[in-house]
Structures are given as structure tokens and as C-alpha cells.
Amino acid sequence: MKETATDFQKTKELNDKYVLDLVNRYPIAFRYGVNELLFDQNNKQYIDFLSGVAVTNLGHSDPDIIEAIRLQIDKLMHTSNWFYSEEATKLAEILIQNSFPGKVFLCNSGTEATEAAFKLVRAYAEQKHIADPIIISLQKSFHGRSVSGISLTGQKKMHTGFGRLLDGIEFVNPNSEDELVAAFERYAGRVVAFIAEPILGESGIIPLTHGYLNLARELTAENEALLVLDEIQTGFGRTGTLFAFETLGFSPDVMTLAKGLGSGFPIGAMIVAEKYESVLAKGTHGTTFGGNHLGAMIAYETIRIIQTRDILSNVNSCSDIAFSRLRQLQQNLKIIKEVRGKGLHIGIEVSVPARPIAEKCLEKGLIVNATGDTVIRIMPPLTISSKYLNDGLDILEGVLSEFQREQK
Numbered sequence: 236m237k238e239t240a241t242d243f244q245k246t247k248e249l250n251d252k253y254v255l256d257l258v259n260r261y262p263i264a265f266r267y268g269v270n271e272l273l274f275d276q277n278n279k280q281y282i283d284f285l286s287g288v289a290v291t292n293l294g295h296s297d298p299d300i301i302e303a304i305r306l307q308i309d310k311l312m313h314t315s316n317w318f319y320s321e322e323a324t325k326l327a328e329i330l331i332q333n334s335f336p337g338k339v340f341l342c343n344s345g346t347e348a349t350e351a352a353f354k355l356v357r358a359y360a361e362q363k364h365i366a367d368p369i370i371i372s373l374q375k376s377f378h379g380r381s382v383s384g385i386s387l388t389g390q391k392k393m394h395t396g397f398g399r400l401l402d403g404i405e406f407v408n409p410n411s412e413d414e415l416v417a418a419f420e421r422y423a424g425r426v427v428a429f430i431a432e433p434i435l436g437e438s439g440i441i442p443l444t445h446g447y448l449n450l451a452r453e454l455t456a457e458n459e460a461l462l463v464l465d466e467i468q469t470g471f472g473r474t475g476t477l478f479a480f481e482t483l484g485f486s487p488d489v490m491t492l493a494k495g496l497g498s499g500f501p502i503g504a505m506i507v508a509e510k511y512e513s514v515l516a517k518g519t520h521g522t523t524f525g526g527n528h529l530g531a532m533i534a535y536e537t538i539r540i541i542q543t544r545d546i547l548s549n550v551n552s553c554s555d556i557a558f559s560r561l562r563q564l565q566q567n568l569k570i571i572k573e574v575r576g577k578g579l580h581i582g583i584e585v586s587v588p589a590r591p592i593a594e595k596c597l598e599k600g601l602i603v604n605a606t607g608d609t610v611i612r613i614m615p616p617l618t619i620s621s622k623y624l625n626d627g628l629d630i631l632e633g634v635l636s637e638f639q640r641e642q643k
């Protein structure tokens with residue numbers, strides 16, 4: 236059924252009347268999607284360079300995901316994690332087989348994975364009898380919206396308005412090796428964890444260097460502190476490998492996951508390395524929905540598809556196309572200050588506010604995200620075709636050229 240602009244007006248009116256006003260929404264409501272394309276209530280087509288913020292990595296309406304959902308809802312959606320579950324067990328097994336030896340806790344979102352990691356780190360500090368433990372986190376990081384999430388997040392704008400945050404968290408600048416060494420020295424004997432995203436996503440795609448992460452690994456090992464990698468955004472193929480840490484030559488002690496894990500179904504996970512798998516004792520943490528049969532089945536199928544369809548080679552070939560076109564564009568347009576990232580996790584730093592650029596792209600049928608005030612973030616589905624990747628880049632190029640002309 237074809238809907239009209241009035242349908243959107245009605246949706247907007249109901250939203251404004253009944254939904255808490257917490258987000259600066261774009262004036263569109265999508266009705267359906269097919270792989271890299273989304274269609275709004277007027278059937279206008281958009282190329283999706285956002286993937287629901289790095290969530291629908293396999294695109295929209297993947298037939299195998301739909302089939303897995305159908306089969307599973309016919310059988311069972313939810314019981315309780317008080318019972319064993321074939322689906323949750325299979326998911327835990329495939330996660331460990333493809334990351335590092337250890338054990339998995341399943342939850343429902345990235346924030347809950349962060350919370351689990353935070354509790355694990357606090358429990359570790361108690362077990363080591365450290366009275367004033369310190370967690371080192373990064374300025375500009377993002378780890379979620381709960382109180383532990385915002386406490387670990389290195390962005391002042393998220394810290395205010397909620398009273399006292401959790402203490403014992405110190406922030407250092409990303410990629411400053413001197414600051415990291417100094418923090419470990421200043422809090423010698425007290426540092427229990429270092430937490431970081433391998434590429435800082437929300438504040439504008441800031442990749443941590445290999446050298447910096449190596450140093451973090453060395454310092455955490457020397458100080459018996461946990462290296463916690465937040466791969467909630469970088470995980471599941473976004474950067475060209477299943478997990479971003481794989482290219483580093485070492486693994487973290489704790490890894491948090493969500494977003495792309497569920498292909499759109501809300502699910503999160505924390506993986507804990509063997510050495511620390513007893514830190515959280517029985518009964519000290521839990522969840523009602525985490526690891527339910529349906530979510531676990533979808534996540535298992537998501538990983539299986541990434542592997543069997545060789546999605547990563549598509550990520551790498553599309554990444555080459557995107558980076559070479561964007562770097563070429565940078566030569567021609569002064570408003571582009573930098574193009575950075577890895578795989579299909581790409582940031583374009585511009586010298587003007589990014590939001591109007593994202594809005595103009597949307598008018599022209601391309602969904603991109605403005606983040607960190609002056610960064611256009613590109614995260615298309617990992618299954619995007621080179622045709623739609625190039626079509627989307629054409630739109631972006633046109634819009635950036637318009638904004639460049641306005642600067643003169």
C-alpha cells in the first residue's frame with residue numbers, strides 16, 4: 236500500500252504527543268528496507284550509509300536472517316537463563332572460537348555489556364584488595380548511557396545533569412603514549428583496567444594506533460590491570476576483520492559487543508578471557524532477557540553468514556573504493572580536512588558543521604550521520620553492492636561540492 240505525506244505527519248504528531256523528546260530526529264519515518272536501501276512512507280528510496288548506527292551489518296531483510304527468525308519463533312522465543320539453552324550455547328561457542336579462549340555473558344545492549352565489564356573490573360579490584368581502584372579511559376570515548384556507561388565515557392556533555400558519577404575513572408587523550416605511561420605511574424598499584432574502543436566511533440572515527448594499543452597491552456600486563464576493548468561498534472566485520480583486535484597480534488582480557496551481533500535484534504555480549512572467567516561469581520550478575528533463544532539464534536546466524544558468505548572480502552573491496560574516492564575528493568575540496576577509519580567505518584572531518592551536510596544528503600536520498608560536530612560518519616551495510624556504494628558516494632560528493640562552493 237502506497238502511503239502519502241499525511242501518513243508521515245500523523246506519525247510525527249503521535250510521536251510528538253506520546254514519545255519522550257530525547258532525540259533530534261530527522262523528518263522521515265522508514266517503512267521497509269532491502270539490503271542497502273530504505274524506503275520512507277512516501278516510497279522514496281534512500282541509500283543506507285548508516286546501518287542503524289552500525290547495527291544492520293547484513294543489510295535489511297536478509298533472507299537467511301528472516302528464515303532463522305521464522306524457524307526459531309515457531310519453536311521458542313524465551314524461557315529463562317535459569318535453564319540451559321542450545322541456542323545460547325551455540326552462540327557462546329562460535330563467539331569464543333572466533334575471538335580468544337574464555338567465556339561469554341549474554342545481555343541485551345552495548346550499555347549492558349559495558350555495565351557487566353564495569354562490575355567485573357570492580358569485582359577484580361575487590362579481589363585484589365585495592366581500596367581505591369582506578370580505571371583509565373579515553374577522552375572522546377563512548378561506552379553507553381547508563382551511569383557506569385557515562386562515567387566511563389570521556390565526553391563532558393554526557394557527564395552533567397545526573398548528580399555524582401561513579402568515581403575512580405581517569406581520562407587520558409587518545410593516542411598520547413606519554414599521558415598513558417604517566418597515568419599508570421601516577422596511580423601505580425591502583426590501576427585495575429584500561430578501557431578503549433579500537434576506533435573511537437561516536438566522537439568522529441578516531442583510530443587508535445597500533446603502537447598505542449600495544450603500549451596499553453604492555454602496561455596493563457605489567458600492572459596486572461585488565462585490558463577491556465569495547466568492540467560494540469567495531470565488531471562483526473565493520474573494520475574488515477571479524478573483530479578489530481585481530482590485526483593487533485594480541486587479544487584483550489575483556490571484550491564488549493553488541494550492535495552488529497544481532498542484525499537489528501537487540502543483543503549484547505561480554506567475553507572474558509580464561510584467566511579472569513571466575514572473577515564474577517555465581518549470582519553476582521544476571522539478566523532476564525539476555526541470551527534468550529530468539530536473540531541467540533539470530534546472533535549465531537549473523538556470525539555464520541559473515542563467515543560463509545565471505546562478507547569480509549566485500550568489506551575490504553568496498554573499503555578500497557570508498558577510501559580512494561574520498562581521498563581523491565579531499566584533493567579537490569578544501570572543506571574536507573581528513574578522511575580516516577578502516578574497513579567500512581569511515582569518518583570525513585570537514586571544516587563546517589556536519590549536520591546540515593547530513594540533512595542535505597538525506598534530501599537527496601542518502602543516509603549519513605553527523606557526529607562529533609564536524610565529522611560525517613559512513614557505515615553502510617557490509618553487504619553493500621559496489622553500485623550503490625558508488626551511487627551514494629556520488630550524492631555525497633555532490634553535496635560536499637555544494638557546501639564547498641558556499642564557502643567561497
Ligand SMILES: Cc1ncc(COP(=O)(O)O)c(C=O)c1O
Nearest residue numbers: 344345346377378379467468493
Ligand atoms: C563504542 C560503543 N560502546 C557502547 C555503546 C552503547 O551501546 P548501546 O546503545 O547498545 O547501549 C555504543 C553505542 O553507540 C558504542 O558505539
